[in-house]
C-alpha cells in the first residue's frame with residue numbers, strides 16, 4: 040500500500056465465521072461504493088465449523104453493527120438462546136455450578152454485591168447464589184425471555200443472553216448479507232503472495248489456478264494457519280499450553296433429546312472436557328482433550344458413548360495449540 | 369496482627385485531613401462494629417485568600433458525603449463550567465476547555481472527525497468549543513442543566529471554585545458533629561515496629577495508637593516520609609517547572625463568570641477563579657526565571673490591581689508524586705501522595721482518588737500487603753495520566769522566544785504522552801489509557817485548543833455528503849442555542865440553592 044492514499048481495495052482471506060463476519064461488518068460500515076471488498080476462500084480447505092456457542096457481545100455485533108433482525112437470525116442459523124454455562128463435574132464428580140450471563144445481585148452504597156453475599160454466606164447462607172441471579176434461575180427451570188422495555192419502574196433486571204448457532208449456517212447467512220451489499224467472493228486456494236519490494240507490504244495473492252488478486256489492505260481470516268500473518272510475516276505465537284494443555288478435539292453432532300436446555304454444558308472428563316451445545320435441529324458435542332493423556336481414537340469412542348441422542352455423523356478430529364499471536368498486524 | 373481495623377488516626381490539616389476524616393467517619397457510621405476516627409489536627413496553613421478549584425468529580429465526593437450543593441454557595445463558592453486558556457499559543461490566543469463533549473456523532477463516528485474535515489476542506493471557521501453545550505452556557509452565564517434529549521448527546525457538567533477557609537470550616541463542623549474525635553497538636557515523633565507505625569508521640573506529651581494511620585499532612589508528608597525509601601518521591605520538575613505560587617484576592621467580577629481563566633505569561637501563568645465574594649487569583653511561576661516581586665508587578669499590570677507583597681500568600685510547590693503512598697499501616701492521601709500545580713483543577717481530585725481506593729480496599733485484617741500493592745498500582749496509574757494532561761499544556765505551548773516556554777516546548781516528554789500526541793496529530797484519535805481522570809473530550813479540547821490540527825480524520829466520515837454535513841452542523845448549533853436559551857442563569861441557580869431555610873448542609 041502506498042501511504043497517504045485512501046484504501047480502495049480490501050481483500051479478506053478466508054470464508055469461515057471470521058471472514059464472513061468481517062465482510063459483513065465492513066460492507067455495512069465502510070460500504071462497497073468507494074472501496075472494493077473481496078473475500079477469497081477455498082472450499083477444498085473448508086472451515087473449522089465448530090464455534091457454535093457465543094457470548095452476549097454477539098448481540099452488539101448482530102444488532103448494532105449489522106442491524107440484523109434477531110428473529111430472522113435465529114431462524115436462519117437454527118439458533119437457540121443461551122443464558123450461561125453449566126460446569127458439571129469440574130470441582131468433583133457429581134457437583135455442578137452455573138456461570139450465568141448478567142449480574143449477580145445489586146451493588147449497594149458503592150460496595151460490590153459480592154461482599155454482602157460473603158457476609159450472608161458466613162452467617163449461614165447457602166453457597167448457591169442462583170437466587171440472586173435471574174439467568175441462573177431461568178436456566179434451571181428451562182425458561183427464557185427477552186428484557187421487556189415497558190415504561191415505568193423496572194420490575195426485573197435486564198436479561199443477558201447469547202446464542203448457540205450452526206457456524207456454517209451463520210457464515211452462509213452473513214455471506215448472503217455481505218454479497219447483497221456488494222462484497223465479491225472468489226473461490227480458490229491461495230498458494231503464494233507478492234510483496235512490495237520497498238516496504239514488504241503485501242501487494243497481491245496468487246491462487247493455485249494462476250490468478251492474481253491485487254489489493255491494498257489484507258485481512259487474514261485463514262484460521263489457525265494464519266497464511267498471511269504467520270506464513271508471510273512470521274508474527275510469532277505465545278503458546279499457552281503450559282496453562283491450557285488441551286490440544287485436540289473430537290466433535291460430533293447428535294439428535295436432540297429431552298427438553299431444550301437454554302445453556303451450554305461443559306462436563307469435565309478424564310483427559311479434558313466435553314461440550315454440549317443444543318441447536319434447534321441437533322445437539323453439538325465435542326471432547327476437548329490433551330493427546331498426552333488419551334489417544335484420538337479412545338477420545339472419539341468415549342465421546343460417542345456419552346451422547347444424549349443418536350450420533351448423526353462420524354466424529355471429526357481437530358488439532359490446535361492454545362495461545363495467541365504475538366502481533367495482530 | 370490478624371484483627372480487623374478498629375481505630376484510624378488521620379494526621380494532617382485542612383482539606384485533606386477534614387475531608388478524609390468525614391468520609392471515613394461516614395463510611396462506617398452505621399456499621400455494626402463502628403471504627404473510631406481520630407483526627408490529629410496540625411496547625412492550619414489556610415489563609416483567607418486560599419481557594420480550591422475542583423473538577424466535576426467533586427460532585428461525587430459531595431454525594432458520598434451526603435452534602436448538599438448549598439454548602440458551596442453558602443461559603444461563597446461558585447460553579448466552574450471549565451477553564452478558558454489565554455495566550456498559551458502567543459498573545460491574544462484563547463481556547464475553552466469546557467467540561468463537556470463536542471457536537472453529536474454521526475454513524476458512530478465522533479463529531480471531532482467531521483469538524484476536522486470541515487476545518488480542513490469545507491471552509492468552516494468555528495472553533496471546536498462552539499459545538500459544546502457547556503461552553504455556550506458558560507459564555508452566557510447560564511447553569512448547565514440539560515433537557516432529557518440533550519443529556520443523551522452531551523456530558524455537560526461542572527466543578528467548583530471553593531472558598532477554602534469557610535468551606536473547610538463547614539466540613540470540620542460536620543465531621544466533629546458526627547463523632548470524629550478531634551485533637552489539636554503537633555507530631556513530635558513516631559515509633560515503628562517492622563515498618564509499621566506503632567505509636568505517635570505528640571508535642572504535648574500525649575500518645576496516640578491506631579490500627580491504620582492516614583497521612584494528610586500535605587507536602588510535608590510527616591508520617592510516610594519516615595517509612596519510605598529515599599527515592600520514593602518522584603519529582604516531575606523537568607516537565608512541570610513551576611515551583612512557586614502566589615495567591616491573592618481581587619474584587620468580584622461583574623457579571624461573574626462561571627469558569628476560570630488561565631492566562632499564560634513569560635514566567636508562568638495567572639489564574640482567575642471567581643467566587644461569590646471575590647475573585648481568587650493565583651500566579652504560578654518558576655523561581656528560575658522570576659522573583660516574587662517581579663511576579664506581583666506583573667499580576668498588578670495584567671489585572672489592573674495594586675497588590676503588595678504583604679497582601680499575597682507566597683508558597684512553594686514540590687511537583688511530583690510518591691511511587692508508593694501506602695506503606696505498612698500508613699496511607700498518604702491527597703497532597704502528601706502527590707503535589708500538582710492547580711492548572712487543571714486536580715488539587716482535591718488526588719484526595720478523591722485516595723479516598724475512593726482506600727474505601728474500596730479498606731482492610732479487614734492486619735495483613736495489609738495485598739491492599740497496599742493494589743492501592744499503589746492504581747494511584748500511580750491515575751497520577752501518571754493526570755501528570756501527562758498537565759504536561760501537554762507546557763509541551764504544546766507556542767510562546768516563542770521566552771526561555772521557560774522554549775525549554776518546555778523542546779523538552780522530552782513521557783512516552784505515554786508522546787504516543788497520545790502523535791496518534792492525535794496523525795488521525796484525531798485519543799489513545800485512552802486505563803485509569804484516566806480526563807476523558808476523550810477533555811483531551812480533545814486541550815490538544816485542539818493548543819493548536820494541534822489532526823492530519824487526517826476517520827475515513828468513514830466520507831460516507832456523509834458535504835451538504836448533509838453542513839446541515840448537521842447547523843442543526844447542532846441551533847440545538848445548542850435553543851438548549852442554552854432555556855437554561856436558568858447561574859445567578860438564579862445559586863439563589864435557589866442557597867435560600868433554603870434548612871441550616872444543615874446534609875441532604
Ligand SMILES: Cc1cc2nc3c(=O)[nH]c(=O)nc-3n(C[C@H](O)[C@H](O)[C@H](O)COP(=O)(O)OP(=O)(O)OC[C@H]3O[C@@H](n4cnc5c(N)ncnc54)[C@H](O)[C@@H]3O)c2cc1C
Pocket residue numbers: 052053054055056057058079080081082084085086087088089090091092093206227228229230260261262263264266287288325327357359
Ligand atoms: C475444538 C474447538 C471448539 C471451539 N468452540 C467454539 C465455540 O463454541 N464458540 C466460539 O466462539 N468459538 C469456538 N472455537 C473457536 C472458533 O471455532 C474459531 O475461532 C472460529 O470458528 C474460527 O473461524 P475462522 O473463520 O477464523 O477459521 P476457519 O473456520 O478455519 O476458516 C478459515 C478460512 O480460511 C480459508 N483458507 C485457509 N487457507 C486458505 C488458503 N490457502 N487459500 C484460500 N482460503 C484459505 C478456508 O477455506 C476457510 O474459509 C472453537 C475452536 C475449537 C478448536
